[in-house]
Amino acid sequence: EMFLASMVYFFNNQFITATQATEPDGFNGLTVRVxxxxxxxTISMGTNGLDVRASLxxxxxxxxxxxxxxxxxxxxxxxxxxxxxxxxxxxAGVLRRAGLLETTSDQFGRTFNMFNGTRLxxxxxxxxxxxxxxxxxxxxxxxxxxxxxIYAARFGRDGGEFFHGIQxxxxxxxxxxxxxxxxxxxxxxxWVTGFANFNQRSxxxxxxxxxxxx
Numbered sequence: 456e457m458f459l460a461s462m463v464y465f466f467n468n469q470f471i472t473a474t475q476a477t478e479p480d481g482f483n484g485l486t487v488r489v490x491x492x493x494x495x496x497t498i499s500m501g502t503n504g505l506d507v508r509a510s511l512x513x514x515x516x517x518x519x520x521x522x523x524x525x526x527x528x529x530x531x532x533x534x535x536x537x538x539x540x541x542x543x544x545x546x547a548g549v550l551r552r553a554g555l556l557e558t559t560s561d562q563f564g565r566t567f568n569m570f571n572g573t574r575l576x577x578x579x580x581x582x583x584x585x586x587x588x589x590x591x592x593x594x595x596x597x598x599x600x601x602x603x604x605i606y607a608a609r610f611g612r613d614g615g616e617f618f619h620g621i622q623x624x625x626x627x628x629x630x631x632x633x634x635x636x637x638x639x640x641x642x643x644x645x646w647v648t649g650f651a652n653f654n655q656r657s658x659x660x661x662x663x664x665x666x667x668x669x
Contacts, residue, residue, distance in 0.1 A: 464580070468589050471485050483650075496655065500664055517546075528608075533608060536570065538575065539577065557569040601667055604661060620650055623649075629642065629645075
């Protein structure tokens with residue numbers, strides 16, 4: 456169970472930050488994938504970023520750009536916005552004050568925040584005990600070094616046209632038996648996975664988001 460939990464954190468991190476430039480046998484995460492898309496798939500909050508809570512006008516600009524982020528996705532429909540904890544909490548406050556915060560529940564009774572039909576997802580930290588965010592608050596945007604980004608995705612395999620996971624073959628697990636110390640078992644797991652986005656408009660990014668004002 457602990458191994459599976461650690462794999463969840465590892466995969467969440469890879470989902471955003473992975474790059475074949477440093478791991479040729481791996482896959483590219485959202486950061487690399489969006490950077491390789493046409494420029495229209497990346498929206499900026501401003502040359503030097505924008506402190507969302509600095510003014511009501513900035514909050515309104517932020518909401519407008521969230522709508523723009525949805526619009527650049529195929530069909531004007533994003534299934535999820537991926538962000539860090541600062542943005543997850545900040546966006547909830549901005550939307551709540553504007554009367555635009557939506558919620559939904561799944562079959563397990565879990566409640567999720569949404570914006571205009573798009574689920575808001577906090578990507579958390581890189582490890583269970585660590586404090587390093589998967590999506591940092593240290594991106595450089597002009598003169599700002601405390602910016603972050605939101606990534607948008609539309610999922611689906613209908614015609615292979617949207618963003619979805621792939622595997623070359625099913626997961627394989629081989630029991631290698633007990634180690635010589637007589638206290639541990641060893642299992643070899645092989646699972647060749649990755650992602651595919653055949654439609655250039657299945658992904659997008661909004662960068663330059665700053666939350667320094669409280």
